[in-house]
Amino acid sequence: MLRSLKFNLKFANKRKIQLLQELELEYKKAVNYYLKLLSNNRYFLSQEEIKSFNSPLSYAFKQCAERQAVKIWKSWRKCKKRGKLPEFDGTLILDQRFITIERSKTLTFDYWMRVSTLNKGKRTLIPFRSYNYANKYFTEWKLVNGGRIKRDGNNWFLLLTFEKETPKKKKEGKIIGVDIGIKKLITTSEKEFLGKDIERLMNKIQKKQQGSKAFKRALKERDYYINKIAKQLPYNDTKVIVMENIKNIKKNTKKEKKLRKEFRSKFQRWTYAKLLSRIKQLCELNGVHFHTINPAYTSQTCSKCGSVHRLNRCGEMFSCRNCGYTEDADFVASENILKAYLAQEPMVPGRVKAQMSNHFSKGYNQCREEMLRRIEESGDTHPVMDGRSIR
Numbered sequence: 094m095l096r097s098l099k100f101n102l103k104f105a106n107k108r109k110i111q112l113l114q115e116l117e118l119e120y121k122k123a124v125n126y127y128l129k130l131l132s133n134n135r136y137f138l139s140q141e142e143i144k145s146f147n148s149p150l151s152y153a154f155k156q157c158a159e160r161q162a163v164k165i166w167k168s169w170r171k172c173k174k175r176g177k178l179p180e181f182d183g184t185l186i187l188d189q190r191f192i193t194i195e196r197s198k199t200l201t202f203d204y205w206m207r208v209s210t211l212n213k214g215k216r217t218l219i220p221f222r223s224y225n226y227a228n229k230y231f232t233e234w235k236l237v238n239g240g241r242i243k244r245d246g247n248n249w250f251l252l253l254t255f256e257k258e259t260p261k262k263k264k265e266g267k268i269i270g271v272d273i274g275i276k277k278l279i280t281t282s283e284k285e286f287l288g289k290d291i292e293r294l295m296n297k298i299q300k301k302q303q304g305s306k307a308f309k310r311a312l313k314e315r316d317y318y319i320n321k322i323a324k325q326l327p328y329n330d331t332k333v334i335v336m337e338n339i340k341n342i343k344k345n346t347k348k349e350k351k352l353r354k355e356f357r358s359k360f361q362r363w364t365y366a367k368l369l370s371r372i373k374q375l376c377e378l379n380g381v382h383f384h385t386i387n388p389a390y391t392s393q394t395c396s397k398c399g400s401v402h403r404l405n406r407c408g409e410m411f412s413c414r415n416c417g418y419t420e421d422a423d424f425v426a427s428e429n430i431l432k433a434y435l436a437q438e439p440m441v442p443g444r445v446k447a448q449m450s451n452h453f454s455k456g457y458n459q460c461r462e463e464m465l466r467r468i469e470e471s472g473d474t475h476p477v478m479d480g481r482s483i484r
């Protein structure tokens with residue numbers, strides 16, 4: 094498994110920054126030149142074509158730029174919704190021929206980046222500092238050679254990749270469904286509620302002026318909180334974690350002004366994506382299988398009898414109109430997520446089957462399928478309640 098970490102290059106002096114700027118400018122020009130050549134339906138360029146770019150860049154740099162252009166070109170070709178081929182203005186991906194990292198012998202800095210620039214035959218040394226979170230990567234993970242150079246306005250960053258053998262997936266342990274919500278960040282099918290502060294943090298962001306320092310601070314606070322909560326899932330005694338894939342996420346529960354709503358939902362999608370990728374990483378690290386299921390009526394389906402009705406859910410509460418089962422709505426959703434996974438999984442004798450029958454009555458799937466068919470037939474595919482469309 095791989096992880097990428099970012100380091101600030103703010104200790105580079107003006108001359109060194111200028112060298113980076115010159116390199117960036119030429120390198121980007123080269124990538125765009127090669128992209129243009131590739132756009133005549135090509136998949137690689139000849140040595141002559143690579144050399145044909147007129148620039149102070151060394152041939153090695155040109156090769157590196159060509160490789161990056163090919164990557165961009167291929168992924169653009171694969172993308173279904175592609176527009177015009179974009180102008181390259183991104184991160185420089187440089188291999189070990191151009192970037193090496195050394196540990197600093199003094200205490201002022203932690204590491205040095207030795208980087209090639211347009212100054213042929215002469216490497217530039219740029220110091221940088223590590224930080225708490227990164228330290229364990231330097232000691233416990235293997236640093237992958239090379240690095241990426243990224244500029245954000247006037248700030249320069251170095252992105253390093255670390256590698257570690259992926260732990261084997263566990264064969265024993267619990268299978269849990271995980272629901273992500275607005276009032277509680279995480280609800281599990283084990284009836285654990287985590288991250289009750291998320292709403293307060295989201296409201297805080299909303300009160301700040303977008304782009305202001307206070308706004309950015311509030312975003313940081315939320316990100317820190319998301320990471321903290323993601324760690325609290327019981328990875329130790331769990332073998333599978335199931336979540337909904339992120340295409341359709343829960344909308345607001347309250348009637349709010351349209352602008353406010355759009356603002357919120359934009360941030361919620363972001364929160365969801367962030368949390369999902371964090372949990373996925375933690376699963377990988379802890380040998381837990383990570384699965385996503387398609388969200389379909391997970392918040393309207395009764396997890397006891399399988400009845401689907403848009404009026405089953407009312408805000409934070411779930412109350413089944415068929416069997417009367419009443420529970421926390423997020424908890425019911427998490428049970429449905431777990432069920433959707435168990436229903437997909439081929440039945441292995443023993444454990445899984447046992448867990449399924451413990452949790453759910455036999456008629457659940459039949460009933461749910463029947464209800465879904467009726468909903469589809471009536472054309473009421475996206476029932477709306479309280480102005481909220483349902484996942």
Ligand SMILES: [Zn+2]
Pocket residue numbers: 395396397398399400413414415416417418
């Ligand atoms: Zn029911």
